[in-house]
Amino acid sequence: MANKWNMIIDVANCDNCRVCFLADKDEHIGNDFPGYSAPQPAQGHNWIEIERNERGSYPIVDANFMPVMCNHCDDAPCMKAATNGAVKKRDDGIVIIDPLKAKGQKQIADACPYGAVSWNEELQLPQAWIFDAHLLDDGWKQTRAEQICPTDVFKSIKRSDAEIQALVEAEGLEVLKPELGTKPRIYYKNLHLMTQCFVGGSVVTQINGVVECVEGAEVVVRKDGNDVGRATTDTFGEFKVDKLEKNSGSYQIEVRGSGGSLSQTFEVEGKSPYLGVMKLS
Numbered sequence: 001m002a003n004k005w006n007m008i009i010d011v012a013n014c015d016n017c018r019v020c021f022l023a024d025k026d027e028h029i030g031n032d033f034p035g036y037s038a039p040q041p042a043q044g045h046n047w048i049e050i051e052r053n054e055r056g057s058y059p060i061v062d063a064n065f066m067p068v069m070c071n072h073c074d075d076a077p078c079m080k081a082a083t084n085g086a087v088k089k090r091d092d093g094i095v096i097i098d099p100l101k102a103k104g105q106k107q108i109a110d111a112c113p114y115g116a117v118s119w120n121e122e123l124q125l126p127q128a129w130i131f132d133a134h135l136l137d138d139g140w141k142q143t144r145a146e147q148i149c150p151t152d153v154f155k156s157i158k159r160s161d162a163e164i165q166a167l168v169e170a171e172g173l174e175v176l177k178p179e180l181g182t183k184p185r186i187y188y189k190n191l192h193l194m195t196q197c198f199v200g201g202s203v204v205t206q207i208n209g210v211v212e213c214v215e216g217a218e219v220v221v222r223k224d225g226n227d228v229g230r231a232t233t234d235t236f237g238e239f240k241v242d243k244l245e246k247n248s249g250s251y252q253i254e255v256r257g258s259g260g261s262l263s264q265t266f267e268v269e270g271k272s273p274y275l276g277v278m279k280l281s
Helices: 020-027 079-083 107-113 146-147 163-173
Strands: 004-010 049-057 060-068 086-090 096-097 118-120 125-127 154-160 187-190 198-207 210-212 218-223 226-232 238-244 250-255 260-268 274-279
Touching: 004 163, 020 049, 020 146, 049 198, 060 146, 060 198, 079 096, 079 107, 096 125, 107 154, 154 163, 163 187, 187 218, 198 218, 198 250, 198 260, 218 238, 226 238, 226 274, 238 250, 260 274
Parallel strands: 004 187, 198 274
Antiparallel strands: 004 154, 049 060, 086 096, 118 125, 198 210, 198 238, 218 226, 218 250, 250 260
């Protein structure tokens, strides 16, 4: 079975430095790569973009960032929308929008459910990130984004489909909008930082009339009697239990530490709940 290109993106490593965004623009603005892509416009096109997600509320908040681009889908809607073979899927898995055949075919851009295909009004051409196919074909082992990233967000790998599926299961990789059935070749690690909620709180106890933070308290979160997450409070008595589905309803939480214990219920709706200062008794 032929090896194909795939990209793994670790959301936990991205700090929004945007050098991948700039590297892509440096590669394509004003540069024509016949057979691969026409020049990218100086404004209006972000073939690699960074999405932002803030979770929680004061004082337990996090901000996470996720690079997004063309997913190089195996069942690509842009291919189905194209005429005259204007969009092709290479044997190595890379999707290329032909810069000559695709002229005038705005439906190609409109067909992408991820919004990853841009419309070049001046050239009357749909355009997207080409997985740096022109560089890989020239012997490069990495895309520009991976080469320049200082925090190891990207990992481009060429493997068989069977090897990739084994990696997906081993590392808990996910794709964007799996319900669409487009079979993307861009996989995400720690995607829960963008799609799921956490519950947080601050645990204290009273000793000789003085309220103190409780370090090392054990926190257990349950749903319908089943454990769904555990944590230990830090020096400030704070904890965070992650990977709770949005709008998933009622949970139970138990906290045990020096100074006593407590239990209560809470709801997870569209945002990550902060349970406030929780006093052991």
